[in-house]
Amino acid sequence: MAVYTQISDGELEAFLGEYDLGELVSFSGIAEGVENSNFLVRTTADTFILTLYEKRVNRDDLPFFIELMRHLAKKGLNVPSPVPGRDGATLRELNGRPAAIVTFVDGVWRRRIRPSCCRELGAGMAEMHVAGLDYDRVRENNLSVAGWRPLFDSCDLPKREIYHAMHNQLNMELHHLEAHWPRDLPVGTIHADLFPDNVFFLGDTLSGFIDFYFACTDILAYDLAICLNAWCFETDGSFNVTKARNLVMGYESVRPLSAAERAALPILARGSAIRFLLTRLYDWLNHPEGALVKPKDPMEYHQKLRFHQGVSGPAAYGLT
Numbered sequence: 001m002a003v004y005t006q007i008s009d010g011e012l013e014a015f016l017g018e019y020d021l022g023e024l025v026s027f028s029g030i031a032e033g034v035e036n037s038n039f040l041v042r043t044t045a046d047t048f049i050l051t052l053y054e055k056r057v058n059r060d061d062l063p064f065f066i067e068l069m070r071h072l073a074k075k076g077l078n079v080p081s082p083v084p085g086r087d088g089a090t091l092r093e094l095n096g097r098p099a100a101i102v103t104f105v106d107g108v109w110r111r112r113i114r115p116s117c118c119r120e121l122g123a124g125m126a127e128m129h130v131a132g133l134d135y136d137r138v139r140e141n142n143l144s145v146a147g148w149r150p151l152f153d154s155c156d157l158p159k160r161e162i163y164h165a166m167h168n169q170l171n172m173e174l175h176h177l178e179a180h181w182p183r184d185l186p187v188g189t190i191h192a193d194l195f196p197d198n199v200f201f202l203g204d205t206l207s208g209f210i211d212f213y214f215a216c217t218d219i220l221a222y223d224l225a226i227c228l229n230a231w232c233f234e235t236d237g238s239f240n241v242t243k244a245r246n247l248v249m250g251y252e253s254v255r256p257l258s259a260a261e262r263a264a265l266p267i268l269a270r271g272s273a274i275r276f277l278l279t280r281l282y283d284w285l286n287h288p289e290g291a292l293v294k295p296k297d298p299m300e301y302h303q304k305l306r307f308h309q310g311v312s313g314p315a316a317y318g319l320t
């Protein structure tokens with residue numbers, strides 16, 4: 001459950017006093033998500049999401065995220081749109097945390113993913129990439145190749161005997177990625193966490209994207225590689241090439257990939273697998289006893305990494 005910081009009726013009413021959003025009707029904490037505290041807030045005007053940014057989010061990055069949502073929303077994408085207060089400010093403080101109100105995005109995330117969902121996702125992601133091309137702020141991806149080794153070192157696997165084999169495998173993989181990571185692919189603003197729970201659907205149609213708090217400036221095709229991992233494996237660990245083909249076809253219906261981007265997909269998929277493996281492993285090894293949020297399984301990504309290590313080229317992802 002992701003409500004780390006509680007708020008009272010009175011505190012919320014005082015906070016809403018800074019806005020022109022009508023009177024508070026009701027509010028409740030949202031159990032989903034692991035990073036921030038989220039509340040569903042109903043007022044006489046509409047329904048909103050109030051987010052209190054918790055410690056993993058760097059305050060200095062918040063303007064990048066907030067302005068990106070505003071930029072994409074202005075371009076007609078269905079993403080949370082930051083709501084300014086009467087003074088024009090979007091970011092303020094509530095109970096010692098940076099806080100913002102954003103618009104509510106309709107839809108639900110898909111628990112069961114059909115290939116057609118992947119096609120919708122691909123097209124929606126490409127639209128987001130195109131819309132983000134003239135976003136003028138830059139945020140380096142601190143969870144890309146330069147950030148993986150420090151994260152790996154902080155997991156301190158040699159200290160734990162059962163992780164010795166994994167330490168050696170991941171060390172070798174990091175050497176490989178550091179030596180072969182592509183340096184000259186098209187770069188832009190990417191979401192960087194487009195997991196199924198951050199993509200909403202109404203029926204079979206994609207209705208919007210949420211959770212821009214890992215967004216950054218990085219290789220556009222890396223977002224696609226993240227989705228190959230997050231959307232195209234079955235629960236038994238097998239890779240569903242039909243889903244992958246649909247994902248790429250959907251993407252290319254809006255933004256065709258260059259030959260170099262296609263050729264780089266296997267290494268980008270390996271990099272994306274190690275990124276989620278390492279953040280999950282770190283959380284797995286460091287989560288406090290009795291914590292409210294259950295850490296996600298790192299081994300799922302170890303298995304995905306092995307799949308990508310074994311592919312001989314982009315054809316493995318359904319590309320011809």
Ligand SMILES: Nc1ncnc2c1ncn2[C@@H]1O[C@H](COP(=O)(O)OP(=O)(O)OP(=O)(O)O)[C@@H](O)[C@H]1O
Binds near residue numbers: 037
């Ligand atoms: N703008 C929005 N419109 C509708 N629902 C939202 C919105 N923002 C958040 N939610 C709801 O809150 C939940 C948690 O939001 P979000 O994924 O941003 O949280 P998080 O703590 O940053 O999580 P994550 O673990 O995915 O990084 C979502 O699954 C969704 O149900």
Ligand SMILES: N[C@@H](CCO)C(=O)O
Binds near residue numbers: 193195276279280296
């Ligand atoms: N999507 C991430 C969690 C943080 O957003 C994961 O599944 O590891």
